[in-house]
Amino acid sequence: MIMNNALNSLAGEPPARILLIKLRHHGDMLLTTPVINALHQGWPQAEIDVLLYEETRDMLAAHPFIHRIYGIDRKWRKLGTRQHLCKEWHLLKTLRQQKYSLVLNLADQWRSAIVTRFTGAPARIGFDFNKRRGWFWQHCHTQLASVTGHQALHTVEQNLSILAPLAIADCKSVTMGYLPDDWQAVQSRLQSKGVEGSFIVVQPTSRWFFKCWDESKMAQTITALQNDGHTLILTSGPDKNEKAMIEKIRSLCPPERIHSLAGELTLRQLAALIDHARLFIGVDSVPMHMAAALKTPCIALFGPSKLTFWSPWEVIGEVIWAGHYGELPDPDKIDTNTKERYLDAIPVDVVVAAARKQLL
Structure with missing residues (x-):
C-alpha cells in the first residue's frame, strides 16, 4: 500500500x-x-x-x-x-x-x-x-x-x-553476538566448577511455565546423558521460580558431571556458553533461538506455541513437538498463568534418542 x-x-x-x-x-x-x-x-x-x-x-x-x-x-x-x-x-x-x-x-x-x-x-x-x-x-x-x-x-x-x-536482497541469517570478555567470564565460572572438555547445555525453564517439561522427565533425560559420560550445565533466568526448578531437577540426578549456572549469566555470557557447547537442550525460549542462531546442535521441546512463527530458525538438530504425542490447546486461548505442563506428553526416550543422534 x-x-x-x-x-x-x-x-x-x-x-x-x-x-x-x-x-x-x-x-x-x-x-x-x-x-x-x-x-x-x-x-x-x-x-x-x-x-x-x-x-x-x-x-x-x-x-x-x-x-x-x-x-x-x-x-x-x-x-x-x-x-x-x-x-x-x-x-x-x-x-x-x-x-x-x-x-x-x-x-x-x-x-x-x-x-x-x-x-x-x-x-x-x-x-x-x-x-x-x-x-x-x-x-x-x-x-x-x-x-x-x-x-x-x-x-x-x-x-x-x-x-x-x-528492493534490497534478503539476508536470512539470524545472528547472536557476544564479546571475548563474555566467554572469558564463562570460562572462569566453568573452571571454578572443575568443568573441563566438552559439555551439554540444558535450559529447562521459561518465564512461562506452561512451556516447560516435567522436572522428572528432564532429570531422566539428563541422567541418561550423564551415564553416557557427558557433562551437563544447567542454566536458567534469575527468577527464583526458575532457579527452584533447576534445583529440583538437579536433586533427581546423580551428582557426577552436572553443574548449575542458573541465574548467574548475562544473556551475552549465556550466548558464549551455548556457542561452545556440544549440544543444547531446551524448551521454547530465548536460549533456544540463541542456540539456533549460533549453529549449536539443538533439541528444542515445543508445546502449544505457534510453530510456524516461533520454531527455531534454520536450526541444526530437532524440534520435538508435544502435539505429536497428545492434544494441545489453541495457542491463542492459553492462560499463560496456568500450571498445566503441555509438554509432558513428550516421552523421555524420544528426547534421549534425539540427543544421542546429535552427539554421534
Whole structure:
C-alpha cells in the first residue's frame, strides 16, 4: 500500500542513517537481525541504529552492524509523570536530531508510529496491520508494507517482508553476538566448577511455565546423558521460580558431571556458553533461538506455541513437538498463568534418542 512514496530519493542516494524500531521481547529482538544484516549488505556504508525496550539491549549489544542502540526503559513509569515525560521527550528529540534517511517500524504499537513520524525521516516504512487501518497510522508512515500471507510465515520472514519496498536482497541469517570478555567470564565460572572438555547445555525453564517439561522427565533425560559420560550445565533466568526448578531437577540426578549456572549469566555470557557447547537442550525460549542462531546442535521441546512463527530458525538438530504425542490447546486461548505442563506428553526416550543422534 503506497501513500506518499518517498523512496525514490533512496534510489539515487543510499541512506546515510537508518533507524529500526522493534518494541517486543528478547526473542523477538534476536529475530530482527536478518533485517539488520540485509540492510548492511545492501547499504554497507549506512549507520544502522535500533530503538528497543532497554531490558532487551543485550540481544543486540554486540551486533557488528549496529551503530547505536536507543532504549525505552519501562522503569521510567516509576519516576512519576513529570520525569517520565521528560525522559520520553528527550528520547524523541535525540532521535529527531539524528536526521535519519530511513526509518523501518517493525512494531505495531501506536507509540512506535509516533516515534517514526517524529523522526522527520523522508522515508518511513511500517506494516499495514489490519488492526491499524486508519488515517493516523498512515500519516505516521510514508509507505506501508503488506502483511498479506504473514499468518503462514515465520517471524523472521514476516520481519524481512518490510524490506519489499526497498528492493534490497534478503539476508536470512539470524545472528547472536557476544564479546571475548563474555566467554572469558564463562570460562572462569566453568573452571571454578572443575568443568573441563566438552559439555551439554540444558535450559529447562521459561518465564512461562506452561512451556516447560516435567522436572522428572528432564532429570531422566539428563541422567541418561550423564551415564553416557557427558557433562551437563544447567542454566536458567534469575527468577527464583526458575532457579527452584533447576534445583529440583538437579536433586533427581546423580551428582557426577552436572553443574548449575542458573541465574548467574548475562544473556551475552549465556550466548558464549551455548556457542561452545556440544549440544543444547531446551524448551521454547530465548536460549533456544540463541542456540539456533549460533549453529549449536539443538533439541528444542515445543508445546502449544505457534510453530510456524516461533520454531527455531534454520536450526541444526530437532524440534520435538508435544502435539505429536497428545492434544494441545489453541495457542491463542492459553492462560499463560496456568500450571498445566503441555509438554509432558513428550516421552523421555524420544528426547534421549534425539540427543544421542546429535552427539554421534
